[in-house]
Amino acid sequence: MRPSDNARRAADRVRHHLRRPLARTPYVWDLAMWLRPEKRQTLAGRHTALVIDGFLRSGNTFSVAAFVVANGADLHLGRHLHGGPHLLRAARLQVPAVLLIRRPSDAVASYLVRRPTLTVRDALLEYLDTYRTAWRARDDFVVATFDQVVDDFGAVIERVNSRFGTGFVRYRPTEENEAAAFALVEEMNRRECRGEVVETHVGRPSPAREGGKARVRADLAHPDAQRLLAEAEELYARYASLAGEATRNGYP
Numbered sequence: 001m002r003p004s005d006n007a008r009r010a011a012d013r014v015r016h017h018l019r020r021p022l023a024r025t026p027y028v029w030d031l032a033m034w035l036r037p038e039k040r041q042t043l044a045g046r047h048t049a050l051v052i053d054g055f056l057r058s059g060n061t062f063s064v065a066a067f068v069v070a071n072g073a074d075l076h077l078g079r080h081l082h083g084g085p086h087l088l089r090a091a092r093l094q095v096p097a098v099l100l101i102r103r104p105s106d107a108v109a110s111y112l113v114r115r116p117t118l119t120v121r122d123a124l125l126e127y128l129d130t131y132r133t134a135w136r137a138r139d140d141f142v143v144a145t146f147d148q149v150v151d152d153f154g155a156v157i158e159r160v161n162s163r164f165g166t167g168f169v170r171y172r173p174t175e176e177n178e179a180a181a182f183a184l185v186e187e188m189n190r191r192e193c194r195g196e197v198v199e200t201h202v203g204r205p206s207p208a209r210e211g212g213k214a215r216v217r218a219d220l221a222h223p224d225a226q227r228l229l230a231e232a233e234e235l236y237a238r239y240a241s242l243a244g245e246a247t248r249n250g251y252p
Helices: 003-023 028-034 060-071 084-093 104-114 120-135 146-164 175-192 207-220 223-242
Strands: 050-054 077-079 097-101 142-145
Touching (some): 003 028, 028 084, 060 077, 060 175, 077 084, 084 120, 097 223, 104 223, 120 223, 142 146, 142 223, 207 223
Parallel strands (some): 050 077, 050 097
């Protein structure tokens, strides 16, 4: 690794850890998001129809795309801010919300392919911060696991309608709708990545990420990571239970 790469990695890790207290602090987090125009666009407000959010690489982009395909692009969605305080804000504003969650080893592996400047410990701490912070509002949102999103996002929308009395249109995974959803996923990636689809970032399956994921999973097996991973697995199991998934040994 070149010295410039080491410096960039060190700087990103410093920024990451300086932001940790913010990510655990409602109201202050809200203000920080509001002060950044690109974040303010997707921050929940009283005009928001639905919040869909969770740790990165947990089905966020596909969920948003599938919802838009089924319901159109006119409704404002709170999305892609990846912080527990966003779910707390939705609860305070009485905005319907979906919390997305993925098995920690899978979420962290995919996240670190996207953001290789961080370590496994960094990512696990961020995962724990996200879901520990959101837990206090667990009665005010629907929980959807990554598997539920991938297998039948339409059923997630139906749970939202049942819980909040909304009338959102159910997403149906027809060939046409799937093509439209993944086209929108790629379009959102282009907006983020200066007009290109970047395989390490795009919110759909990509063989290009598999080698990097394998290296992260090897790091997750290190004893220093195992304690944090066990805590994350226990937290995942609690949320999966809320989502209606039976669990065993911390996993569905």
